[in-house]
Every structure is written in structure tokens, then in C-alpha cells.
Amino acid sequence: MIRIYPSRLPGEPLETHEHRAMTLHAWMVENVESYSERERHPVSVELGGVNIPPEQWPLCYIRPESDVRIYPVPYGTGLEIAAWAAVAVAVASAAYTLFMMSGLDSGGYSSSTGRSLDLNPAKANTAKLGDPIREVFGRRRIYPDYVVQPVTRFDPVDPTIMRVHMLVCLGMGNFSFSNGDLRVGDTPASTLDGFSHTHYPPGADVSGDERSENWFNSTEVGGTSSGTGLDMAQTSPDSDDIIADSMTVSGATVTFTGLDTDDDDDEDEDDNALPDSWVEGTIVEIKAPTNFLISTSSGYSVFASKLLTEIAPAAGMPVTLSFNSVDYDLFIAAYTPGQDAVPGEGGSAAKIQASAAPTTYDFSLGSTTFTFTWHGTTYTVSLVADYVNMSGLLAAISEGLTGSGLVAQDNGGTVLITEESSPFAGGSITSSSLPSSVFGDTPAYSTGTASTGGSAAITANVTLAYNSATGTAFSGMPEGTQRLSLSHRGNEYQIISTDGTTATVGRMVDGAIDASWPGFIARTMIDYEATGLNDSDTWMGPFLASPDNETVDIFEVNFSFPSGICGFDSKGKKRIRHVEWEIQYRVYGSGAGWISKTGEYALKNVNGLGFTERIVLDSPGLVEVRCRRRNEQGSNNARDNMYWQALRGRLLTRPVSYAGVTLLGVTVETGGKLAAQSDRRVNVVATRVYDSGTPRTISGALLHVGNSLGLQMDTETISELESMYWTPGNEYFDFATGDSISALEMLQKIANAGKSYFLLSDGLATVGREGVKPWTGIITAHEMTEELQTGFSAPSDDDYDGVDVTYINGTTWAEETVQCRTTDNPTPVKIEDYKLDGVLNRDHAWQIGMRRLMKYLHQRLTFQTTTELDALCYNVGDRIVLTDDIPDSATTISCLVESMSTVDGISTLTVTEPLDWTYPNPRALIRYQDGSASALMVATKVGDYQLSVPYLSEFDNIDFSTPSIEPMRLIFCDSSRIGYDAIVSEIAPQSDGTCQVTAKEYRASFYDYDNAIYPGDIA
Structure with missing residues (x-):
């Protein structure tokens, strides 16, 4: 076998060709026009891995089983290629590609190649058994999953078109999208003429859509990586050309x-x-x-x-x-x-009469050619075969006289050349030297005379x-x-x-x-x-058209022809090429005879193409199928490489509808713009439609998760945050997951996208907003059962001084990274790689990243103390004030309020500790009996144990008469320091009835970038 390769790099040959036992030189002579030993050839030839120099080609004997490989040689002026341009057509196309890839000049010669038919069609994801169904929040690009196996079929009218039919699942729930949101890879579906789809909401009837049919694709047939399939060449018969004289x-x-x-x-x-x-x-x-x-x-x-x-x-x-x-x-x-002619009047026929009988009828060993001239036209007669007898000889001579009106006749065992019938034209027949073996040594020439009237034969x-x-x-x-x-x-x-x-x-x-x-x-x-x-009666298969223990009522076979179906003559012109095939099937294990279906394709198309054959069974069964080609492949330089590309059977059972999920029936045509795409996955940018809540909103996502779990949701707080922060700030949650994830983790992801945090409060699932906010309460030394412990982390090389936030861009749907840096440190040493889910906006991703960076840089203090049940007044995320119990503190005094009176909008409070009025700009802060705190108030001296502050409405709810209710606490301080500002990070009830509180340092500067725009990569 001769294989032609595009280069010496690893890979498959461009063409393979059968040959008989012959010399390499003889093969070149037969297949390369104007081939000459003297020419420098733009190829090298290896036989069994050994290079054969051109001068040895006439001595190199190759057999049909020989391993002959032809490679391009990158030299030449282009004249060498001219000699190769007329290689028998199948070789010519390979040689052209081979030479062009070598960078050789075409020398004015060109070759047309057909369009390939891409057999790697549009795709979707294949979900594994037991995988969760995709949950989508907000707006996301979705790569849907197959619901049933996809089916590829060739167009029965135009075999160069292949379509893939699929039924895919977008995910749980309802979705909204437009035609412009559908793509195949990066190609908008609206630009693909062969694209069509049908949207099925949850529970819709899909039984009328053929794409919902449950087909089983045999992996034994369609399992090749290229998608081409099984090569049918090994089943095709060999040609037996007659070789005779x-x-x-x-x-x-x-x-x-x-x-x-x-x-x-x-x-x-x-x-x-x-x-x-x-x-x-x-x-x-x-x-x-x-x-x-x-x-x-x-x-x-x-x-x-x-x-x-x-x-x-x-x-x-x-x-x-x-x-x-x-x-x-x-x-x-x-x-x-x-x-027949209508005879004329009179006249006589012109003749040449042989002088002797023929001495031979066999001219196969020595041919002879001679001419006759009649009325100015010369007719050539060539005797080149063994004509066996006189009638064969006369037929050969008469054939050379076609159109002249002359014939060769048997006249008493000798050859007579004469006009066939009246009316006679008159004149004489002349000739070149006639062979004596046919006409003798002295043939006689007779001039004829013209007839009158009559008409010549037609x-x-x-x-x-x-x-x-x-x-x-x-x-x-x-x-x-x-x-x-x-x-x-x-x-x-x-x-x-x-x-x-x-x-x-x-x-x-x-x-x-x-x-x-x-x-x-x-x-x-x-x-x-x-x-x-x-015909060797060789078959491909059999293969099962369905899984074991399943039955089908229809099966289909795809035959593909990547190089088209086209014959060529020796000059490279197209001609019709016929491809014959046979499919046989029977019930598996029955021992019954095979049932055959035969067919033929006749085309002259060099483009990639294919055909789909459907066979409807008389009754459902587990069938096995085999195929073969019934005529020779590649004969006479034809392009007709045939592959068995797919085998599938239609299973009897399939759902009529799919509850709770949105489906999409999709048909995609290969070729054109799609053929250039490396990513063939069907995808859609869709928006989840919640049963409760507005699409894309953070509140809608929270309520969807909470309601699906049966949680009691704090709808009032969630709605308030939506209207005050999330909607005005264009903050959304756009996320999709097909992984197993806890409900708590998902709720935390949703809240984080809105710069918030999820928590449980008073039996309700709620959310708190993180950011600049007033303090919620105070924990003073009076509430503490243990001393306040303050931890400080000194700056070190292990601290993050930069953050890279990875998120999905909502325009390109590509994963992108924003750099969170400070202007004074554009090239940080240690950078956190942080993945942010649910955020599609670059500015929002950067703002959240800057929050993290500010805390890494400035959040150094950690507080821990223990209270009785007082800490339960607060929630994680609350901003509180912590005070210590340091005697003679230069900044704060913590005491109890024993009584209070109000006159003319001024409230006078009596406390248990003497107040230090040497503080600059003294201020007062009150912790109410429910744990909440007042704003910072200007304090006016009334006495050592008394001060006055502006009246607040909250004072009306203070109870001094019930001994079981603890009195208010008052924090007396200067205007520059009000205890420790902190954010509660954990409240942990203890076994002894106390609560351990952990808090971290709070600074408004953590949130300086909350409304800023991403400045770009500082570095």
C-alpha cells in the first residue's frame, strides 16, 4: 500500500492507495503525467522505513503488502510539481496539499478541493447519573445538559448538510430568554440558518417533538474521536480488471x-x-x-x-x-x-479489389495502419487485434470507414472495398500502401460512375x-x-x-x-x-442497536463520506461515482436469518457529505446490525471513502413531560459559521423566573431558597434592604450551580453578593447589611462576667497586602480578575486569590475585594468577653461599643443610672460613680434596658454624680420601679474616645448559662470604596 503524508510530523496519511506488484518507477509512470527519471522530484520515498533514492526507483520492486510512504521535500522551482499535477486524481489532491504545505511554488498549477463536512456537531453537557439538577439564580450563561441522547442525521435532500437534534435541560424552574440569547459556542444562533429551537416550561408536553425520542447511540460505531466512524474500505470488494489482447x-x-x-x-x-x-x-x-x-x-x-x-x-x-x-x-x-438508401438510375460503384485472400487475421503481434481517401476525405483503418476470421476482419475495416458510405465485403474469399449501395457517387477510391497480407500484392482500383436520382442512406x-x-x-x-x-x-x-x-x-x-x-x-x-x-463478503459488525434487555422499533445508520463521492477521468474531470452498500439486521440471539437492505448513492460531489438510512422493524426487538460496501472503494481514482458514522436504535419508553425543569428542543446544522468554531456547545443566557420575588434580585434569590426549604423568612427586613441598598446599587445575584451545596452556604453566597451577611434572628432567616452603620448596643463592664480581653495582631510578612478577585464578566461570560490595590502599594508582596460568586459587575467585584483588603490592612484588634444573657440582645454583624473596667481611666467612666428627671427638654441623670469633668468635651452614651444604645450626647455638669443631657423619646420607656429590671448604664467619656468600636463575629452560649462574645475591630474606613469605580490595574 502506498501512503502519502503531508509532512514527517506524526499523523495520519492524506491518501492511501492500493497497487499491484510492480516497480516503483512503473507506478510513477502510470500515475504521474510527464514523469521522467531525469527530473528532480519534490518527494522522497521510503520502503519499509528505508529511503529509496530516485535513481533506484526503476529497480525497486513493490508488492501489494509493501509499506511505501511518500513525503514532501521542501525544494524545487515549481517545475517539478508540474510533473505531478496530473497524478491520478486521488493522488493529485494529496500531492497538491503535500506540496503546498512544503511551501513550494505551484508553478501555475492549481487544484480544487471540496468543503469538508464537520462530523463533530454541536453539543451539550452529559450529566452523570445522580448529579444534582442545575439551580440557576438571576441571569447566567447556561450550558444545558442532555435529557436524552442527541441524534445526528444527514439531510435527505442535500447530503452535505448534517443536523444534530437534541433535547436539553436548562435547570430547575422557569426561565426567560430571547432568541438573541441563544448561541452555539460564541456564534449567535440567529446567524445560523440551520438553527431552530422550542422552549418547554416545566411540565410541558414534549411528546410531539421528535427530539424528545429516546435513542440509544451505539458507542461501538460512533466512538472515534474524529466522529468519522468505522472505515468501510475493509468490507469493500476488490476489482478484477480483464487483462487480454x-x-x-x-x-x-x-x-x-x-x-x-x-x-x-x-x-x-x-x-x-x-x-x-x-x-x-x-x-x-x-x-x-x-x-x-x-x-x-x-x-x-x-x-x-x-x-x-x-x-x-x-x-x-x-x-x-x-x-x-x-x-x-x-x-x-x-x-x-x-x-436504407433509395437506389438511383444507372451508375457503377467505385471499388478496390484485393488480388489475393488474406494470409492472416491476427494482427495482435504486428499491427498495421492504412488509409482510404474518398471524395476528399481520408479514413484511417488500424488492424491491431486478432480478428479470428474474415467477418471479424471486414467488421474492423468497415468500422474505420464509418461515415464514408464505403464498406468492406467478402468477394469470393477476398476483401472488396466498395460503395455500399446505389445511388453511386462516382469517382475513384485512393489509398495509402495497402498491406499485402490483406489485399495481396496488386489490388485493383475501379473508378465508379455517378447514378441519377435516388437518395443516400441515413x-x-x-x-x-x-x-x-x-x-x-x-x-x-x-x-x-x-x-x-x-x-x-x-x-x-x-x-x-x-x-x-x-x-x-x-x-x-x-x-x-x-x-x-x-x-x-x-x-x-x-x-x-x-x-x-x-466480493469477499466481509462485514463490519454486527453491533447491537440498543442496550441489553431493551428493545427498539426503529434503527438508523449514518454513512459518511468526508471526501465526497466523485469519480474522475485521467485528466481530472469529474464524473458520476456510484457507491453501493448493504445493511443486514436480525433479532439478537434468535439464530434467524439476516434481513437485508441494499442501496446505492450516485454523485459527483467532492464536498464532505453523508446519508442516514432508517429501517422500521416489523416488531420491536433487540437487534444486531452489520454493514458492508458492495463495490470497490477508490477505483479509477474516485473520491469515495466511506465510513459507518453512527448506529442508533429508538427505545420504546420515554417521558411525556418533565416536571419542575425547563427544557429546550434544539436542532443545529453543521457547516458554515459553525464549522469554524472550536467550542460547539449549545448555550443560552437565561434569567431565572422565581415563584416569589423579582428576577435577578438578591431578595428574590433569598426568598427562593428559603421558601423551597420551608424557612420562616424575615421578608420585611429583606424587602427593606432590597429597596434601600440592593436595587439602588444595582446589586444582583447571578449564579448557577450543578454541585451539591448546603443551603447555608448558598444563603451566605447570596447575601455576600449584596455586601451583606445571612443570619437567624428571633426564629427568622434574615440578612444584615455590612457597612457604615450606627452602633446597635453597648457591653459595659457591668454586663461582663469576665474581663474584656483585647488581642492585637502586629503587621507581618504573612499578611495579605493585595487581593485579586476572580468573577464572571456578565458581558463576555468569561472569568476575569480585578486587582485590589492601594495607591501607596501597587506591587504587593502577598496577594489573596478570592473567587466571588454571583457578581457579574466589575465595579462591584472590586468594591467587595477592597473591603477585604482594607480589613487585612487595618483590622488589628480582636475582643473577647463573657456576659450572662446580655449578649443575646445582639446578632452577629451588629456594631457595638465595648468598655473596660480600668480604675481612674483617662478616657471613659462606666456607671449605673439611679434616677432621671426631665424639665423643659433637659433630662437630669443621677449616676453611681463620680464623674470626671476634666475630660475635654465630655460626652455621654446610654445603654438602654433592652441592650440598645443611644447616640452620643453632649453632657452638662450638674454635680459630681449628676449630669444633664438633651431629652430623648426613648427615656419615656425606662423602668426604674421594677427591681428585677436592671437600671440603664451610662458611659461618660470625652469626644475623642468612646470605648472600643467592634463588630460582633460570634456569640457562643456556654454550658454555665453565660455567653461568650467575640468581636472584631470596626472602622468606617473599611467601606471607603463601596461606591467607587474600578480604576483599572494599578500595577
Whole structure:
């Protein structure tokens, strides 16, 4: 086998070619026009891994099993390529690619290659059994999951189109999207002509959509990485070309003289025997050319020959014209039957009379050519075969005189050249030197005299057209006598019987023997073509069309042809190519006979294409399927590589609807813009429609999760945060997950996207907003059962001094990173990589990242203390004030309020501790009996244990009369320091009835960037 590679890099060959036993030089001569040993060739050849120099090609003998590899050599002027441009067509396309990839100049030569058909179609995700169904919040790009296996089919009208049909699941719940939100890879679906879809909300009936059918795709057939499938070449039969000196046809018989087999041994016992494949029932292709007189009339080329009657011509008949090694599939536009001459009055025929009988009828070992000139036209006769007898010899001479009105006749055992019939034209026949073996040494020439009246005979003739009898006229044939073959479409015959070197055949029309065929008119020729097939009865498969223990009612087979289906002549012109196939199936394990379906594709299309064959079973069953090709692959340089690309069976059961999920029925056509995409996944940018709550909102996401779990939601607080912060700040939660995730983690993700935190309060699921806010309460030394402990973390090299936030960009849907830096440190040493879920806006992602950075840089203090039940007045995330119990503190005094009176808007408070009025700008802060705190108030001295503050309405709710209710606490301080500002991070009830409180330092500067715009990468 000869393999042609595009380079020496690892990879598959561009072309592979079978060959007979021959020298490498002989193969080059047969396949490369103008090939010469003296030329420098732009390829190197290896035999069994050993390089063979060009000078050794005539001595290098290769067998069919030899491993021959051809590689490009990157040198040359382009003239070398010219010699290769006419390599037999299948080789030419490979050679062209091979040379172009080597950077060689084409030297003015070019080659057209067909468009490939991409067999790697649009896709979706394949979910694993037991995986959670996707949950989507807000607006997200979704890559949906298959609900049933996808199905690829070729268009029955245009086989260059392949469509994939799929039913996919977007996720739980309802979704909204527009046509512009659908894509295949990055290609908008609206730009793909072959794209269509149907949206099915949860619970919708999908039974009327064929894309919801439950097909099983056999992995044994469609499992190749390229998607091409199983190579059917190994099932195709081999051709058996007849090798003989000549072929004689007469009636239904075809006889070969000098038969041999292609084994380079002329003495073995297989000589003078038909090939083994030429047996009864075999389909063979026979071309028996003859001479036609060509003329032009009304834009048509007119084909005239007495032998036309052997094809039983009729207007509209499909025929194949073979001329100069090119096959044309045409139709007879008009047929004019032959008419005998009407004799004239008087006159005599011009003649050439041989002087002796022929001494031989066998010219196969020594051919002879001579000419006759009649009325200014010269006719050439070539005797090149063994004509066996006088009638064969006369037929060969008369064939050379086609269109002249002269014939060769037997006159007493000698050859006579004469006018066929009256009316005679008059004049004399002249000739070149005639062979004595036919005409003797002294042939006699007789001048004829013209007849009066009568009319000459009319030779049967036809005109041809493309596509149909009324199609475009076939014209352009050279006028005069031309040798060609004109026969029924395809030139196929079925062998009825054989006897020695003779086969009796019947003409095949539309797959059946044509009983009306009159048979061949007797003649002998050497320029015949006769080919049969050596059918090895090899099959691909069988493979099951469904899983074990399942049954199907229909199965489908895809055949693909990546290089198209097209034949070529020796000059590279396209011709119709036929591909025959057979599918067999039976119930698995039944032992029943195989049921066959056969077919044929006839095209001349070099583009990638394919076909889908559907077989409906009489009754459902577990079937096994096998396939084969019934004619030779790649013969006569055809492009017809065939692959079994898919096998699938339709299972009997499938759901009518799918509760709780949104489905999409999608059909995508391959080719065009889609063919250039590396990402073929169908995707849609969709917005989740919540049962309660506005789409995309943070409140809607919170309520969706909470309600689905049956939580008691603090709708009032959540709605207030939505209206005050999230909606005005364009803060949304857009997230999708197909992973198992806890409800708490999801609620925390949602809240975090809104710069908030999730918590449980008073039995309700609620959310708190993190940011600049007033303090909620105070924990003084009076509430503490243990001393306040303050921890301080000193700056170190282990601290983060930069944050990189990774998020999904809501425009490109690509993962992007924003750099959170301070202007004084654009190149931090230690950077946190933080993934932010649910945020699609770059500015919001940066703002959240800057919050984290500010805390890493400035949040140094940690507080911890223990109270009785007082800490339960607060929640995680509350801002509180903590005070210590340091005697003679220079900043704060913590005491109890014993009494209070109000006069004219001024409230006077009596406390348990003496107040230090040396504090600059003294201030007072009150902790109410419910744990809440007042704002900071200006304190005015009334006495050592008394002070006055502006009246507040909260004072009306203070209870001094109930001993079980603890009195208010008052914090007396200066205006610059009010205890410790902190955010509660944890409240942990203890086994002894106390509560441990942990808090972190609070600063408003943590949130300086909350409304800022991302400045770009500072570094």
C-alpha cells in the first residue's frame, strides 16, 4: 500500500492507495503525467522505513503488502510539481496539499478541493447519573445538559448538510430568554440558518417533538474521536480488471483473446481464463467503443453510427458517453433511426479489389495502419487485434470507414472495398500502401460512375443533453470520425453464464436485466474496458442497536463520506461515482436469518457529505446490525471513502413531560459559521423566573431558597434592604450551580453578593447589611462576667497586602480578575486569590475585594468577653461599643443610672460613680434596658454624680420601679474616645448559662470604596 503524508510530523496519511506488484518507477509512470527519471522530484520515498533514492526507483520492486510512504521535500522551482499535477486524481489532491504545505511554488498549477463536512456537531453537557439538577439564580450563561441522547442525521435532500437534534435541560424552574440569547459556542444562533429551537416550561408536553425520542447511540460505531466512524474500505470488494489482447462482442456474448492475470507470469495455469469473480450473477462493467461520425446541428453534437441500434436508443434514455477517458452521464435528446438508401438510375460503384485472400487475421503481434481517401476525405483503418476470421476482419475495416458510405465485403474469399449501395457517387477510391497480407500484392482500383436520382442512406444518429432529454444541449465534440463508447447509463451487465474465455451477459437497467436489449453488434477491439468485482463478503459488525434487555422499533445508520463521492477521468474531470452498500439486521440471539437492505448513492460531489438510512422493524426487538460496501472503494481514482458514522436504535419508553425543569428542543446544522468554531456547545443566557420575588434580585434569590426549604423568612427586613441598598446599587445575584451545596452556604453566597451577611434572628432567616452603620448596643463592664480581653495582631510578612478577585464578566461570560490595590502599594508582596460568586459587575467585584483588603490592612484588634444573657440582645454583624473596667481611666467612666428627671427638654441623670469633668468635651452614651444604645450626647455638669443631657423619646420607656429590671448604664467619656468600636463575629452560649462574645475591630474606613469605580490595574 502506498501512503502519502503531508509532512514527517506524526499523523495520519492524506491518501492511501492500493497497487499491484510492480516497480516503483512503473507506478510513477502510470500515475504521474510527464514523469521522467531525469527530473528532480519534490518527494522522497521510503520502503519499509528505508529511503529509496530516485535513481533506484526503476529497480525497486513493490508488492501489494509493501509499506511505501511518500513525503514532501521542501525544494524545487515549481517545475517539478508540474510533473505531478496530473497524478491520478486521488493522488493529485494529496500531492497538491503535500506540496503546498512544503511551501513550494505551484508553478501555475492549481487544484480544487471540496468543503469538508464537520462530523463533530454541536453539543451539550452529559450529566452523570445522580448529579444534582442545575439551580440557576438571576441571569447566567447556561450550558444545558442532555435529557436524552442527541441524534445526528444527514439531510435527505442535500447530503452535505448534517443536523444534530437534541433535547436539553436548562435547570430547575422557569426561565426567560430571547432568541438573541441563544448561541452555539460564541456564534449567535440567529446567524445560523440551520438553527431552530422550542422552549418547554416545566411540565410541558414534549411528546410531539421528535427530539424528545429516546435513542440509544451505539458507542461501538460512533466512538472515534474524529466522529468519522468505522472505515468501510475493509468490507469493500476488490476489482478484477480483464487483462487480454482484445475483446470480441457479438449479441449477448463477450469473448476475450489472450487473457491473463495481473501476476507478471504469462506461463501459469490461470492464463486464458476469466477471473474467479466472473461467475454467474456477477455485475460487471463493459465498455465497447466504436467509431462515430460527429457533426453539429442546431447547437447539438450529432452522433451517427450503424452500431447505435445495439443500445436500443430512445429519446429520454439515460446513457453514458465515454470519450478520451472521460465519462459523461447524459440523456438522449433525440433519436433518428437509420434509413436504407433509395437506389438511383444507372451508375457503377467505385471499388478496390484485393488480388489475393488474406494470409492472416491476427494482427495482435504486428499491427498495421492504412488509409482510404474518398471524395476528399481520408479514413484511417488500424488492424491491431486478432480478428479470428474474415467477418471479424471486414467488421474492423468497415468500422474505420464509418461515415464514408464505403464498406468492406467478402468477394469470393477476398476483401472488396466498395460503395455500399446505389445511388453511386462516382469517382475513384485512393489509398495509402495497402498491406499485402490483406489485399495481396496488386489490388485493383475501379473508378465508379455517378447514378441519377435516388437518395443516400441515413445513418442512425442521436443528439444528447444534460440532466434530461430537454436539458442543456451536449455539444463541442470534434467533428469527423471519433472513437468513443455510447451505452446505457453505467455500462453495467450481469453475467448469465461463462464458458472458457466467453461470458454471456445481460444488460442491467435500474438494477434489473433488460430483456429488450438486442445485444452487441459483432466487432473486435483492443481499447475496451471490462471490470468485475471480487466480493469477499466481509462485514463490519454486527453491533447491537440498543442496550441489553431493551428493545427498539426503529434503527438508523449514518454513512459518511468526508471526501465526497466523485469519480474522475485521467485528466481530472469529474464524473458520476456510484457507491453501493448493504445493511443486514436480525433479532439478537434468535439464530434467524439476516434481513437485508441494499442501496446505492450516485454523485459527483467532492464536498464532505453523508446519508442516514432508517429501517422500521416489523416488531420491536433487540437487534444486531452489520454493514458492508458492495463495490470497490477508490477505483479509477474516485473520491469515495466511506465510513459507518453512527448506529442508533429508538427505545420504546420515554417521558411525556418533565416536571419542575425547563427544557429546550434544539436542532443545529453543521457547516458554515459553525464549522469554524472550536467550542460547539449549545448555550443560552437565561434569567431565572422565581415563584416569589423579582428576577435577578438578591431578595428574590433569598426568598427562593428559603421558601423551597420551608424557612420562616424575615421578608420585611429583606424587602427593606432590597429597596434601600440592593436595587439602588444595582446589586444582583447571578449564579448557577450543578454541585451539591448546603443551603447555608448558598444563603451566605447570596447575601455576600449584596455586601451583606445571612443570619437567624428571633426564629427568622434574615440578612444584615455590612457597612457604615450606627452602633446597635453597648457591653459595659457591668454586663461582663469576665474581663474584656483585647488581642492585637502586629503587621507581618504573612499578611495579605493585595487581593485579586476572580468573577464572571456578565458581558463576555468569561472569568476575569480585578486587582485590589492601594495607591501607596501597587506591587504587593502577598496577594489573596478570592473567587466571588454571583457578581457579574466589575465595579462591584472590586468594591467587595477592597473591603477585604482594607480589613487585612487595618483590622488589628480582636475582643473577647463573657456576659450572662446580655449578649443575646445582639446578632452577629451588629456594631457595638465595648468598655473596660480600668480604675481612674483617662478616657471613659462606666456607671449605673439611679434616677432621671426631665424639665423643659433637659433630662437630669443621677449616676453611681463620680464623674470626671476634666475630660475635654465630655460626652455621654446610654445603654438602654433592652441592650440598645443611644447616640452620643453632649453632657452638662450638674454635680459630681449628676449630669444633664438633651431629652430623648426613648427615656419615656425606662423602668426604674421594677427591681428585677436592671437600671440603664451610662458611659461618660470625652469626644475623642468612646470605648472600643467592634463588630460582633460570634456569640457562643456556654454550658454555665453565660455567653461568650467575640468581636472584631470596626472602622468606617473599611467601606471607603463601596461606591467607587474600578480604576483599572494599578500595577
